[in-house]
Amino acid sequence: MLAEVFRAHGYAGASLALIGTRTGLGKGSLYHAFPGGKVEMAQAVLDEIGAWFEGRIYASLRDTPDPRAAIRQMLAETDGYFRSGRRVCLVGAFALCDERDLFGDRIAGYFAQWRDALTQALRRCGHDTKAFDLAEDTVLAIQGGLVLARALDDPEVFGRMLKRLEWTLLGETTARVHPSTS
Template sequence: MPAPKIDKARAIAAIAELFREQGYHGTSYAQIMKASGLGKGSFYNYFPAGKVDIAKAVLKQIDCWFEENIFAPLDTNDVPEKVFCKMFIAVNTYFDSGQRICLFGAFALYDAREPFSSEIKSYFQRWIEAITTYLQNQGLSEPESRHLAQCSMVAIQGGLVMAQATDDTNVFTQATSEAKNMMLKALK
């Protein structure tokens, strides 16, 4: 009887969580295969270049989620309260209110930065650009919009680090709430 077919998207999501827990270099092929349910044949069929292909697939899956849930809502003319409420609900959901690290951030800070530097840079730049463009479309100047977008990213990423470091998710939810309020205040 043939082995059941493993859903690639689910396998990638499982591997993403493994990278969050173990780090890129700290994750072994055996752990990847166990967590994903992939056998050796399926593994190399899906990821012919091995671990680099796996990590790129993980980052691509995360990027697609952010495109749909963060960047697309910012590419509207909806009222700021609705747009930023939606964005920060998605941020809090995705990062499990600060209990789940940002894999792009983790890769940027540790030993996986070099092979994925373009993906990491693109992720952060796209998020900052999406917020900047939305704020400009709402009437703020480019410098003020960019400053607010960068401050929001610092609040989100810093909030994640502090929530992890202090084991206090309230730090993250407070940081994201303040970032949202800062942008809404600037638009009034």
């Protein structure tokens, strides 16, 4: 709920008045829950997002005995989380415009953990030397897909990108066919 206000309006655009309206709480209640004010609210949201990705995506990528299944799960969870391109990545948005300095460590951690967990999974399913490059390119493409989908107001950009990722990460030893080559 709190996260959605930041997602929809950005850090600067999410005024306390707006947050109060959307959460149904007065400023007194908000400052009681978050004595640090707006900065602490955003930090809590970023921590919540980080925990969600850790539990649903990163952990499996690092630990599962079936890395290919974990990668497939990553793509499916990513599609669901970002509502197939209709939802913005709050961490990416904070990195670009809003005071990156305030949340720099959390922003960097979110992306570094994703990249490193995916690198591990890729190493365990054949992509030895290319694992890091492939992981970096994947995390980066997801962010770019969200930017482009929103800029063009066309969520299908995001879906096409995920399909290409599926092919790149899993397709070469799978029965699946790349959509652009079928």
